[in-house]
Amino acid sequence: MTAIRTENLTKKFKGITAVNNLNMEIMENELFALLGVNGAGKTTTIKMLSCLIKPSEGDGYIFGKSITKDSYNIKPIINVSPQETAVAPNLTVMENLELIARIYGNDKNSSLVKTKNIIASFGLGEVQKQKAKILSGGYQRRLSIAMALISEPKLLFLDEPTLGLDVLARRELWKVIKKLKENMTIILTTHYLEEAVALSDRIGIMVKGELKIIGTSAEITRKANAANFEDAFIYISESEAV
Amino acid sequence: MKISAFALRNSREILRDKLNLAFGLGFPLIVLLLLSAIQANIPVELFAIDHITPGIAVFGLSFISLFSGMLIAKDRTSSFMLRLYISPMKSSDFILGYTLPLLPMAVMQTIICFIAAIALGLTISMNILLAIIVLIPSAVLFIAIGLLCGSIFNDRQVGGICGALLTNLSAWLSGTWFDLSLVGGTFKKIAELLPFSHAVDAGRAAMAGQFDMIIPHLIWVIGYAAVILVLAIYAFTVKAKSDNK
Numbered sequence: 001m002t003a004i005r006t007e008n009l010t011k012k013f014k015g016i017t018a019v020n021n022l023n024m025e026i027m028e029n030e031l032f033a034l035l036g037v038n039g040a041g042k043t044t045t046i047k048m049l050s051c052l053i054k055p056s057e058g059d060g061y062i063f064g065k066s067i068t069k070d071s072y073n074i075k076p077i078i079n080v081s082p083q084e085t086a087v088a089p090n091l092t093v094m095e096n097l098e099l100i101a102r103i104y105g106n107d108k109n110s111s112l113v114k115t116k117n118i119i120a121s122f123g124l125g126e127v128q129k130q131k132a133k134i135l136s137g138g139y140q141r142r143l144s145i146a147m148a149l150i151s152e153p154k155l156l157f158l159d160e161p162t163l164g165l166d167v168l169a170r171r172e173l174w175k176v177i178k179k180l181k182e183n184m185t186i187i188l189t190t191h192y193l194e195e196a197v198a199l200s201d202r203i204g205i206m207v208k209g210e211l212k213i214i215g216t217s218a219e220i221t222r223k224a225n226a227a228n229f230e231d232a233f234i235y236i237s238e239s240e241a242v
Numbered sequence: 243m244k245i246s247a248f249a250l251r252n253s254r255e256i257l258r259d260k261l262n263l264a265f266g267l268g269f270p271l272i273v274l275l276l277l278s279a280i281q282a283n284i285p286v287e288l289f290a291i292d293h294i295t296p297g298i299a300v301f302g303l304s305f306i307s308l309f310s311g312m313l314i315a316k317d318r319t320s321s322f323m324l325r326l327y328i329s330p331m332k333s334s335d336f337i338l339g340y341t342l343p344l345l346p347m348a349v350m351q352t353i354i355c356f357i358a359a360i361a362l363g364l365t366i367s368m369n370i371l372l373a374i375i376v377l378i379p380s381a382v383l384f385i386a387i388g389l390l391c392g393s394i395f396n397d398r399q400v401g402g403i404c405g406a407l408l409t410n411l412s413a414w415l416s417g418t419w420f421d422l423s424l425v426g427g428t429f430k431k432i433a434e435l436l437p438f439s440h441a442v443d444a445g446r447a448a449m450a451g452q453f454d455m456i457i458p459h460l461i462w463v464i465g466y467a468a469v470i471l472v473l474a475i476y477a478f479t480v481k482a483k484s485d486n487k
Binding site: 072075080086087089095099100106 | 243244246247248250251254255258259320321322324325326327328329330331483
């Protein structure tokens with residue numbers, strides 16, 4: 001089944017085109033990495049697909065539902081882990097998770113059950129009663145992703161999930177993300193190219209608001225005639241950006 | 243369910259900030275103690291405990307604006323809010339979620355103010371209960387001002403506007419510290435056009451048992467509260483869209 005389909009998706013801000021005629025299709029349970037240098041249009045694309053902003057032209061469909069006409073029915077089946085850690089600072093780990101579970105329609109009991117389960121699977125047990133603001137960066141990031149998952153979304157947007165984490169914490173999160181992709185569609189944005197290569201099924205590279213290439217890391221490297229994916233990314237980004 | 247979960251989160255955020263509690267409860271009580279001490283040494287009718295208490299209660303409510311404004315302004319600039327905007331929450335869920343926990347806090351603050359006043363010599367009567375009820379629209383008014391400021395300004399600006407400007411404005415123009423007739427002229431006219439003196443006068447009328455005087459003052463407060471609440475909902479909705487661009 002198709003998880004995401006966009007048709008000429010375009011966003012303009014005061015005459016500046018941030019995303020231009022985006023056409024792509026992402027399948028269910030696929031992990032798709034959306035790459036590009038700063039200002040390429042990744043965040044704007046994600047904001048449109050998560051119904052945060054409306055497109056100027058075109059449309060996008062999440063599991064067949066229009067982002068312009070049916071956002072009310074899309075919101076319960078998507079979730080996001082924003083680039084910056086998105087937690088309520090004065091709430092404990094448990095309270096943060098229960099809050100999101102209840103906002104997504106779970107009653108008190110099922111929220112508690114889901115909270116306990118996700119605390120166990122994310123290794124948050126030892127900090128579950130600590131306030132979010134005093135957690136380490138790694139724990140905060142884990143909590144932030146756990147909050148995105150507690151609603152059991154069919155589509156998850158992971159925006160720079162490992163930004164600022166040390167190498168051990170990053171590898172730990174990679175394991176979590178690999179497990180997740182068995183059950184949900186994930187859109188990953190990252191500046192760490194090795195992360196995109198290691199985790200994603202397919203990669204799309206955006207340059208100046210346009211999706212320039214789409215494929216597996218090996219396909220993109222081959223098409224760009226490059227020695228490795230990093231060289232391919234730089235070649236595509238620079239040659240099209242000039 | 244969404245509203246109650248969000249309201250619970252907001253009350254936890256506010257109550258766990260000790261500075262909030264210190265200012266919200268402590269400051270009005272200190273002022274009450276101070277004015278009672280002045281009254282004990284140099285009796286002034288204005289500072290008589292039954293006269294000053296409604297004014298101090300209204301002054302205390304201005305800190306509720308600071309709490310609500312700061313919370314919304316901080317939320318708006320955080321990634322946490324981005325998460326909530328993407329969730330199935332609607333604008334009305336947000337506004338109610340912010341308002342509902344603040345209303346009992348405001349009423350509790352008013353009750354504590356009156357309990358302190360009783361300890362300082364205020365005679366216990368049913369009029370105290372009436373005054374507390376009469377001050378509820380004022381609580382809504384100050385919550386709405388906070389919602390509006392928090393929706394428009396950032397947390398530093400809210401600190402200045404609600405923390406310094408509003409608390410002073412509501413204090414000076416409420417007739418709590420001095421009789422507005424003593425200044426008279428344009429100052430008195432401005433004070434009468436604003437809701438703060440009416441809020442205090444409604445409370446004083448309740449305390450004095452002048453029941454027919456309550457409604458004319460309360461209409462001003464309810465009118466301002468309704469208009470500012472509508473403006474706050476509109477501002478929040480508009481800013482939510484522009485914050486995400």
